Amino acid sequence: MVDTRPTAPTTALPPVGTGPHRRRLGLLALVATFGGLLFGYDTGVVNGALLPMKQELGLTNVTEGVVTSSLLFGAALGAVLGGRIADGWGRRKTILVLAVLFFVGTVACVAAPTFGVIVVGRVLLGLAVGGASTVVPVFLAELAPYEIRGSLSGRNELMIVIGQLAAFLVNAAIGTLWGEGDGVWRVMLAVCALPAIALFVGMLRVPESPRWLASKGRDAEALAVLRQVRSDERAEAELADIRRSTTVAPDEPRESGWRTLLGNRWLVRIVLVGAGLGVAQQLTGINSIMYYGQTVLIESGFEASAALIANIAPGVIAVVGGVVAIRNMERIDRRTTLVLGFSLTTVCHFLIGTASVLLPAGNPARPWVILVLVVAFVGSMQTFLNIATWVVLSEIFPMQIRALGMGIAVFCLWTANALLGLSFPSLVAATGITGTFFGFGVVGLLALAFIWRFVPESRGRTLEQVEEGVTTGDVGAVATAGRRGH
Numbered sequence: 198m199v200d201t202r203p204t205a206p207t208t209a210l211p212p213v214g215t216g217p218h219r220r221r222l223g224l225l226a227l228v229a230t231f232g233g234l235l236f237g238y239d240t241g242v243v244n245g246a247l248l249p250m251k252q253e254l255g256l257t258n259v260t261e262g263v264v265t266s267s268l269l270f271g272a273a274l275g276a277v278l279g280g281r282i283a284d285g286w287g288r289r290k291t292i293l294v295l296a297v298l299f300f301v302g303t304v305a306c307v308a309a310p311t312f313g314v315i316v317v318g319r320v321l322l323g324l325a326v327g328g329a330s331t332v333v334p335v336f337l338a339e340l341a342p343y344e345i346r347g348s349l350s351g352r353n354e355l356m357i358v359i360g361q362l363a364a365f366l367v368n369a370a371i372g373t374l375w376g377e378g379d380g381v382w383r384v385m386l387a388v389c390a391l392p393a394i395a396l397f398v399g400m401l402r403v404p405e406s407p408r409w410l411a412s413k414g415r416d417a418e419a420l421a422v423l424r425q426v427r428s429d430e431r432a433e434a435e436l437a438d439i440r441r442s443t444t445v446a447p448d449e450p451r452e453s454g455w456r457t458l459l460g461n462r463w464l465v466r467i468v469l470v471g472a473g474l475g476v477a478q479q480l481t482g483i484n485s486i487m488y489y490g491q492t493v494l495i496e497s498g499f500e501a502s503a504a505l506i507a508n509i510a511p512g513v514i515a516v517v518g519g520v521v522a523i524r525n526m527e528r529i530d531r532r533t534t535l536v537l538g539f540s541l542t543t544v545c546h547f548l549i550g551t552a553s554v555l556l557p558a559g560n561p562a563r564p565w566v567i568l569v570l571v572v573a574f575v576g577s578m579q580t581f582l583n584i585a586t587w588v589v590l591s592e593i594f595p596m597q598i599r600a601l602g603m604g605i606a607v608f609c610l611w612t613a614n615a616l617l618g619l620s621f622p623s624l625v626a627a628t629g630i631t632g633t634f635f636g637f638g639v640v641g642l643l644a645l646a647f648i649w650r651f652v653p654e655s656r657g658r659t660l661e662q663v664e665e666g667v668t669t670g671d672v673g674a675v676a677t678a679g680r681r682g683h
Contacts, residue, residue, distance in 0.1 A: 210438070210659075211431045213342045222340070222426040226349055228399035229336055232292060232329035233353040234392050235299050237360020239268065239322050240484065241512070242389065245368025246382035253379055254312050258626060262619045267316045269615030271323020272330065273608045279328025280335075280604020288336040288406040288600075291328065296397035298325035303389045322389075327611055331604045334591035339408040339599075340426065342435070343659040347526030350591050351584040355519040358579055360392075362512035369506055408660070411439045412596050442596065442661035458598050467667045468602045470651050471590050474535075475610030477644035478586045481542045482637040483578045484614050485621045486511060486571060493571065496630055497553070498564035507568055511575040518579030525580075531589050531656050535648050538582025543641030545574035550635040567630065592655040595664040 213219070243265055251261055283291040302325055305318030333353050341349040367388050375381040410419035416436065423432035458464050486493065494507055525534070549570045556563035594602030624633055655663050 210342075210434050211428065213344055213431060214428050216428070218424075218426050218428060222349070225340065225403050225426065226337055226352055228396070228403050229292065229333050230353045230356040231392050231396035231399060232295060232333040233356035234360040234363075235389065235396065236326050236329050237357035237362075238364045238389050238392065239299070239302075239326055239360075240357075241361030241364035242368065242385050243268075244365065245372060246385040249372075250315070250382040253382070254315065256312065258622045260312055262622050264312070264315060264319060265621075266615045266619035267319040268323035268326065269611055269618045271320035272327030273323075273611035273615055275324035275327025276331045276607035276611055277327075277604045278324070279331045280600040280602075280607070282328075283332045283335065283409075283600040284598075287409055288332055288339070289400060289403055290405075291332050292336065293397060293400050295325045295328045295332070296393055296400065298322075298328070299393035299396070300390055303386060303393060307383045307387045323611075327607065330587075330611070331600060331607045334587050335600050335603050336406050338588075338591035338660065339406040342427065342431070343657070345527060346592065346660075347531070347588050347656060348523050350588045351519075351523050351526050354584040354587045355516070355523055358512070358515040358519045358583070362509070362516050365509050365512040369509055407436070408439055408596060411436065416440065438659060438661050442664055455601070458601065461668060463668055464595065464598060464602070467593055467653075468598075468605050470653075471593060471602060471606035472609035473647055474586060474589065474652060475606045476613045477539070477640075477647060478582060479610055479613040479617060480637070480640045480644065481539075481578060481582070482546070482617065482634070483542075483575070483583065485617055486575060493625070493630065494564065494568060496625060497567040498558065498560075499568075510568065510572050514572050514576040515579045518576045519584060521580050522584040526584065526588060527656070530654055531585055531592075532648065532652055532654050534581050534585040535589070535652060536645065538577060538580070538585065539641055539645045539648060541577035541581060542574055543638050543645065545570055545577060546634045546638035546641055549574065550631050550633075550638065553630040553634070589652065589655060592660065592663055593653065593667065595668055596660070 247261060247265065250256065250264070256264060279291060279295065282294075298321060302318050302321030302323075305321055306315055307318075309315035309318055334350055337350045337353060338346055364385075368385050371381060371384050375384065404422045404425060405418070407419040407422040410416075410422065419439070420432060420436050423436055427435060458468065494503075499507055522534075549567060552563070552566050552570060556566055590603055590606050594606075621633075628636075653666070658666075
């Protein structure tokens with residue numbers, strides 16, 4: 198097992214300090230995380246829209262899974278494309294393109310007359326969701342000072358669960374007002390156009406990532422951006438650190454992309470670790486609850502209308518857990534958080550499976566016990582696992598392949614998500630809640646072993662330090678001064 202303790206910057210940086218630059222940093226992060234809000238709404242809205250859509254379009258269990266998973270397969274492709282484009286075009290331009298794609302995909306879904314058109318619209322939304330899930334965390338990590346990088350980068354995942362909660366609330370409100378009449382699901386989907394417009398307008402006034410600018414030799418522009426979100430002294434010192442990490446010999450041009458990745462076994466290793474972490478996070482089944490929560494609650498014994506309202510509870514606990522997670526990102530090591538998260542979610546899986554055995558269908562306590570356990574699972578996931586996963590993925594890849602490495606890891610994450618989304622209705626129909634959640638529990642045990650063995654620690658280290666460790670294979674290099682600035 199690698200030594201995973203964090204190291205300190207080789208050169209002490211001036212403190213981040215307070216003032217207008219901190220407020221500016223918070224504002225830029227807020228605008229960028231509208232991409233996370235769209236991610237959350239688009240993945241969560243299908244939870245309540247699926248039943249009326251199924252009735253109007255005549256969907257079967259198979260085509261229902263296709264509608265849900267089409268966005269997810271699109272997201273897998275969007276993750277890789279978004280990462281590659283962001284390395285070439287820059288983070289800001291890529292996010293602007295994604296905002297347009299969110300809007301176009303929404304319009305296509307709302308106007309869809311048939312199953313085929315809704316699938317095309319969902320794929321377009323998936324491309325945008327996947328791109329946002331890759332590029333926004335990278336942009337935030339590159340913009341943030343290392344002392345608060347975890348809590349700042351983690352805001353994107355918080356916005357994702359806020360978007361999912363917003364979808365659940367909108368679904369419940371529209372479902373209550375309009376009932377299950379024709380077109381109610383179109384209204385649910387149309388709401389997504391509003392944050393897409395807000396993301397596009399907001400990003401027009403957001404600067405490019407300073408680290409991306411420095412990697413392209415545009416140091417003056419990088420310094421100007423850093424001065425917007427740091428004190429002058431800190432901005433100059435931080436740029437000097439970034440320059441050291443991007444300096445190469447005159448006869449060794451700095452390459453990026455697949456050639457660089459495949460030419461270094463340590464880079465291949467860290468990409469595989471990132472991909473494994475992403476897949477493990479998805480195989481907890483969290484997004485099955487977010488997509489099919491109403492279906493699970495109906496299977497546990499709730500009426501359809503009651504399940505639509507009860508489904509808000511997991512959304513609320515997800516936001517509460519996200520807020521707690523943000524507060525803990527700079528207090529608890531990343532690995533510790535991940536181990537806690539997988540331990541708690543695995544326990545919840547086995548408890549849900551056990552409850553479904555001990556409380557057979559028809560038992561009045563069954564739906565409420567399973568609801569409580571589902572809420573406990575979602576709370577554990579959001580408090581200890583989801584935000585930590587996305588923060589770690591945004592931190593562990595070197596600058597030359599950061600968006601590409603993130604894209605590959607998120608591609609694997611979304612592929613696992615898509616396959617689970619495609620098969621979940623059939624899985625529940627075949628094995629019920631019992632078999633489904635016992636299966637998630639077994640996967641959780643395997644994930645714990647993987648995290649313990651392979652995932653490095655990145656808290657308290659600059660991105661340049663993490664890069665140095667990863668590219669040399671010394672990911673656990675230690676300097677005892679690492680905590681002095683905290």
